[in-house]
Amino acid sequence: MEKLVIIGAGMASGRALENLLELTRGAFEITLFGAEPRGNYNRIMLSPVLSGEKTYEEIVTHDAAWYAAQGITCRFAEAVTGIDRVRRVVHSTKGETPYDKLVIATGSAPFIVPVQGKDLPQVTAYRDLDDTYKMIEASSKAGANAVVIGGGLLGLEAAAGLRLRGMEVTVIHLAGHLMERQLDPAAGYLLQKDLERRGIKVHCKGATKAILGDGAVEAVLLEDGTTYPADLVCMAVGIRPEVRLANDAHLEVGRGITVDDQMRTSDPAIFAVGECVEHNNQLFGLVAPLYDQARTLALTLAGQAATFRPVQTATKLKVTGVDLFSAGDFAEAPGREDIVFRDPGRGIYKRLVIEGDKLIGAVMYGDTADGSWFFGLIKDSTDISTMRETLIFGPAFQGGAPSDPLAAVAALPPEAEICGCNGVCKGKIVTAIQNGATTLEAVRATTKASSSCGTCTGLVEQVMALSLGDSFKVNANPAMCKCTEHTHEDVRRLIKAGGLKSIPAVMQELGWKTVGGCASCRPALNYYLLSDWPLDYRDDRQSRFVNERNHGNIQKDGTYSVVPRMWGGVTTPNELRAIANAADKYNVPLVKVTGGQRIDLLGIKKEDLPAIWSDLNAAGMVSGHAYAKGLRTVKTCVGSDFCRFGTQDSTGLGIKLEKMLWGSWTPAKVKLGVSGCPRNCAEATCKDIGIVCVDSGYEISVAGAAGMDVRETVPLCKAASEAEVMAIVAAFTQLYRENARYLHRIYKWVDKVGLDWCQAQIADLSNRAALQERFALSQSIYQTDPWAEHAAPQERPKWQPLADITLEAAE
Amino acid sequence: MSWLDIGALTDIPREGARVVKTVAGCVAVFRTATDQVFALNDRCPHKGGPLSEGIVHGTQVTCPLHAWVFSLETGQVQGADEGEVATYPVQIEAGRILLDTARLARRVAA
Ligand code: SRM
Ligand SMILES: Cc1cc2nc3c(=O)[nH]c(=O)nc-3n(C[C@H](O)[C@H](O)[C@H](O)COP(=O)(O)OP(=O)(O)OC[C@H]3O[C@@H](n4cnc5c(N)ncnc54)[C@H](O)[C@@H]3O)c2cc1C
Ligand code: SF4
Ligand code: FES
Numbered sequence: 001m002e003k004l005v006i007i008g009a010g011m012a013s014g015r016a017l018e019n020l021l022e023l024t025r026g027a028f029e030i031t032l033f034g035a036e037p038r039g040n041y042n043r044i045m046l047s048p049v050l051s052g053e054k055t056y057e058e059i060v061t062h063d064a065a066w067y068a069a070q071g072i073t074c075r076f077a078e079a080v081t082g083i084d085r086v087r088r089v090v091h092s093t094k095g096e097t098p099y100d101k102l103v104i105a106t107g108s109a110p111f112i113v114p115v116q117g118k119d120l121p122q123v124t125a126y127r128d129l130d131d132t133y134k135m136i137e138a139s140s141k142a143g144a145n146a147v148v149i150g151g152g153l154l155g156l157e158a159a160a161g162l163r164l165r166g167m168e169v170t171v172i173h174l175a176g177h178l179m180e181r182q183l184d185p186a187a188g189y190l191l192q193k194d195l196e197r198r199g200i201k202v203h204c205k206g207a208t209k210a211i212l213g214d215g216a217v218e219a220v221l222l223e224d225g226t227t228y229p230a231d232l233v234c235m236a237v238g239i240r241p242e243v244r245l246a247n248d249a250h251l252e253v254g255r256g257i258t259v260d261d262q263m264r265t266s267d268p269a270i271f272a273v274g275e276c277v278e279h280n281n282q283l284f285g286l287v288a289p290l291y292d293q294a295r296t297l298a299l300t301l302a303g304q305a306a307t308f309r310p311v312q313t314a315t316k317l318k319v320t321g322v323d324l325f326s327a328g329d330f331a332e333a334p335g336r337e338d339i340v341f342r343d344p345g346r347g348i349y350k351r352l353v354i355e356g357d358k359l360i361g362a363v364m365y366g367d368t369a370d371g372s373w374f375f376g377l378i379k380d381s382t383d384i385s386t387m388r389e390t391l392i393f394g395p396a397f398q399g400g401a402p403s404d405p406l407a408a409v410a411a412l413p414p415e416a417e418i419c420g421c422n423g424v425c426k427g428k429i430v431t432a433i434q435n436g437a438t439t440l441e442a443v444r445a446t447t448k449a450s451s452s453c454g455t456c457t458g459l460v461e462q463v464m465a466l467s468l469g470d471s472f473k474v475n476a477n478p479a480m481c482k483c484t485e486h487t488h489e490d491v492r493r494l495i496k497a498g499g500l501k502s503i504p505a506v507m508q509e510l511g512w513k514t515v516g517g518c519a520s521c522r523p524a525l526n527y528y529l530l531s532d533w534p535l536d537y538r539d540d541r542q543s544r545f546v547n548e549r550n551h552g553n554i555q556k557d558g559t560y561s562v563v564p565r566m567w568g569g570v571t572t573p574n575e576l577r578a579i580a581n582a583a584d585k586y587n588v589p590l591v592k593v594t595g596g597q598r599i600d601l602l603g604i605k606k607e608d609l610p611a612i613w614s615d616l617n618a619a620g621m622v623s624g625h626a627y628a629k630g631l632r633t634v635k636t637c638v639g640s641d642f643c644r645f646g647t648q649d650s651t652g653l654g655i656k657l658e659k660m661l662w663g664s665w666t667p668a669k670v671k672l673g674v675s676g677c678p679r680n681c682a683e684a685t686c687k688d689i690g691i692v693c694v695d696s697g698y699e700i701s702v703a704g705a706a707g708m709d710v711r712e713t714v715p716l717c718k719a720a721s722e723a724e725v726m727a728i729v730a731a732f733t734q735l736y737r738e739n740a741r742y743l744h745r746i747y748k749w750v751d752k753v754g755l756d757w758c759q760a761q762i763a764d765l766s767n768r769a770a771l772q773e774r775f776a777l778s779q780s781i782y783q784t785d786p787w788a789e790h791a792a793p794q795e796r797p798k799w800q801p802l803a804d805i806t807l808e809a810a811e
Numbered sequence: 812m813s814w815l816d817i818g819a820l821t822d823i824p825r826e827g828a829r830v831v832k833t834v835a836g837c838v839a840v841f842r843t844a845t846d847q848v849f850a851l852n853d854r855c856p857h858k859g860g861p862l863s864e865g866i867v868h869g870t871q872v873t874c875p876l877h878a879w880v881f882s883l884e885t886g887q888v889q890g891a892d893e894g895e896v897a898t899y900p901v902q903i904e905a906g907r908i909l910l911d912t913a914r915l916a917r918r919v920a921a
Binding site: 117176180184185255281335336338513514516518519522523541542543544546549550554556557558689798801802803804805806 | 815817818821822823824825826827829830831832833834837840843844845846847858859860861864865866867868869870871873875876878880884904906910912915
């Protein structure tokens with residue numbers, strides 16, 4: 001009888017043995033080595049064991065009786081340490097075992113992040129029963145903390161299980177959203193929300209720096225300085241095919257052990273099966289294709305023809321109550337089209353990826369009932385051209401509802417604030433309507449909602465439409481862009497009312513009709529989020545127009561302009577020298593004095609930007625934000641220090657204002673002017689905010705412009721001291737930041753909300769102080785010099801071309 | 812086809828692009844939110860705008876100069892405008908981006 005030796009008693013070899021023994025009984029004398037002290041069990045069911053929904057006994061697939069009945073010699077708890085291909089023997093702790101045919105089925109090894117503390121006893125991987133028991137044991141201590149590193153399938157199953165066992169769980173994930181290999185950002189957002197609802201903390205974009213603790217794990221430290229307390233750390237960041245034996249035996253190994261279509265390695269007497277193999281450059285991490293491999297291997301060993309062809313796989317997360325499905329392909333290749341369906345009210349997201357007449361990928365969240373139907377269409381390459389229009393509604397479709405702009409408002413809880421000015425929540429408006437207020441005027445009169453600045457009118461009308469049904473007609477205002485039915489104003493209010501803190505959250509909850517928005521809504525959403533949640537949200541560079549992403553104005557030939565700040569238009573010989581030197585060093589084609597009292601260096605190549613910035617930084621200069629929807633310039637005149645008519649120090653005040661306001665992002669650009677007397681040499685009365693000094697103090701006026709529209713400012717109020725001017729300007733800027741729609745300059749916004757309303761907001765001293773405080777909070781985060789940030793050594797390569805292949809392509 | 816390794820997928824920000832310098836001008840290599848990659852000429856057919864600096868949304872990019880919108884998949888301009896940019900085969904293998912230089916070479920020869 002031929003001697004068949006198998007290394008690894010896992011899921012792939014288990015299935016191969018079953019298949020083989022069905023095909024030929026008694027053809028082989030079989031020896032099965034396993035490093036674990038037990039036979040084969042259903043590894044994928046470790047998650048229910050961890051969560052307590054199953055026991056180990058229930059997931060055993062082959063017990064001692066089965067092995068005995070099949071006549072298999074079991075060598076469990078005995079790892080194979082080497083293969084001698086010449087003498088055809090394997091080495092293990094207990095000596096040599098000869099083979100005629102050998103199968104390597106060693107699976108994979110969990111990847112351990114090489115950080116300090118990784119060897120502490122409470123750090124575990126999630127791969128086998130011992131790991132699972134270790135985690136269960138750690139959870140027995142009341143109120144213990146677990147940190148799971150890795151927000152992929154395994155990590156999240158571990159997190160959910162540990163949470164069910166009562167631990168405080170935090171998931172640290174490197175990418176921007178969970179399960180990024182299977183889910184797009186929208187589905188990742190919904191998943192995160194679901195997990196958070198279960199009490200699991202999620203920290204995305206988190207890189208682990210060290211595991212802290214002296215002898216025992218105490219906490220996990222991230223690169224950004226955050227620490228999470230931990231009694232247990234589970235690392236689930238990925239797996240590597242277990243190829244050590246094959247490497248040592250000099251078999252052909254890529255990332256996995258290379259096998260042909262018959263699962264044969266480069267040595268004809270040796271086969272490999274399972275996660276340890278690489279077939280046609282592909283690795284495998286789910287059981288479906290491994291079972292096909294096992295079948296091919298069994299047939300080959302039994303002397304029958306067989307060919308392994310990898311099938312498509314679908315992903316499900318085994319967390320009870322989380323409905324998620326992802327299948328097929330989202331990467332590479334031109335010619336694809338998306339179909340998106342979102343139902344914010346029910347937390348549903350579906351996306352289909354179509355290529356030609358075929359469905360090639362599907363992501364679903366919240367309602368996965370049609371998952372297997374879609375998966376079937378993908379696997380069978382069904383021609384879907386005739387059902388394309390209705391495909392997203394699934395097999396049962398007939399007449400799926402189009403996405404409804406009212407859904408987002410319907411989904412708001414009664415306590416969500418609809419009118420910010422007067423603090424009116426949805427519930428109060430609904431009650432007023434139920435009590436007979438059926439017109440907008442009546443709602444305004446009874447609740448005060450929409451009676452101040454008026455920008456929430458659209459939302460109030462939608463609440464009315466929901467309560468009154470068809471009898472109420474909403475005034476159709478233009479939608480923000482083709483991606484949504486909502487107006488800018490409604491989106492702003494819904495972001496606040498719904499506590500939405502990311503772009504995927506907004507797109508999901510407000511029923512965006514496109515996958516990633518467009519060039520018009522993305523910058524707007526990015527602005528709204530950073531203005532409303534300065535502490536929680538981080539600016540998304542990729543949602544910024546080129547000038548703000550690259551911190552310079554792009555020119556028609558693709559070069560950029562560089563404008564350093566000159567506070568209040570004042571400079572020094574040293575600054576001028578540094579500018580002159582930079583102009584020489586970087587061959588600047590044009591040096592020009594701008595209309596904003598500073599100097600523009602035009603025609604700089606993108607690659608040179610970090611270097612010129614760093615030179616200007618070295619001379620103490622920062623970005624002038626000449627490109628920003630933010631503070632541009634504060635133009636000043638010479639004022640009382642030199643001018644015979646000057647009444648106050650207009651130059652000094654201008655510099656103070658610029659130092660307070662610079663770096664703030666605003667809906668559109670903001671320019672200030674400070675003139676020392678009513679002769680107004682700084683043209684203060686055509687700026688967004690203008691200050692004219694007079695004997696008795698300062699006259700503050702707003703809403704001027706001298707661009708496409710030329711507008712004279714209108715008086716906002718008077719101030720007696722510089723400090724009062726600063727307070728009023730900060731508060732007014734914040735009022736504008738919080739309420740205006742994106743790209744509306746102050747004059748357009750004031751036209752909409754009314755000067756009276758602005759004056760009332762500023763005159764109310766406690767409101768003024770609150771606005772000023774919120775402005776300061778935002779500045780504490782956003783007032784940074786972007787030049788310094790991007791000129792840092794680690795950032796510089798990103799400004800260079802990805803590759804230069806001018807030589808290669810010429811060959 | 813002749814695949815050339817031009818860098819790691821992670822060298823390009825999601826919803827962003829980097830350029831590759833070639834004898835035939837720059838090629839913009841885009842990465843979408845879902846990690847698809849596409850390669851297009853980095854010159855807008857309108858007035859030569861650098862498409863690599865546009866905002867990437869779904870599988871489209873909006874030219875930074877005058878807001879023409881292009882499909883990353885086909886290079887076709889969307890909507891009312893007319894025109895297209897050349898696309899090049901790219902693929903991801905083990906986290907590396909491979910660009911087909913055969914197509915580039917043909918363009919240079921032509
Ligand atoms: C450099 C400068 C012209 C100059 O050489 O003086 C300039 C240059 C540009 N202006 Fe301006 N504006 C400049 C002062 C002005 C002024 C005068 C002022 O600030 O006192 C105005 C009128 C005042 C006003 O804003 O109300 C002005 C009104 C505009 C407008 C019209 C804005 C409007 O709301 O109507 C635009 C278009 C826009 O922003 O959409 C614009 C847009 C532009 C852009 C950014 C066009 C673009 O998008 O590429 C130009 C960039 C050129 C470049 O490559 O750098 N520029 N621009 C001035 C820079 C000032 C600075 O130091 O930051
Ligand atoms: C918690 C968890 C949940 C999962 N959920 C899913 C899921 O929902 N769906 C899905 O499709 N897949 C899932 N998987 C993946 C699936 O379990 C694996 O793809 C599958 O088990 C791989 O089978 P294998 O036989 O290649 O390796 P394994 O099952 O890992 O078996 C390999 C065995 O070889 C042993 N071994 C290694 N080296 C030696 C040596 N030198 N000598 C002797 N023995 C050795 C190992 O100890 C191990 O027992 C999950 C995995 C885990 C850990
Ligand atoms: S601020 Fe004005 S818009 Fe905003 S909520 Fe109030 S009344 Fe409505
Ligand atoms: S150059 Fe691209 S749109 Fe004009």
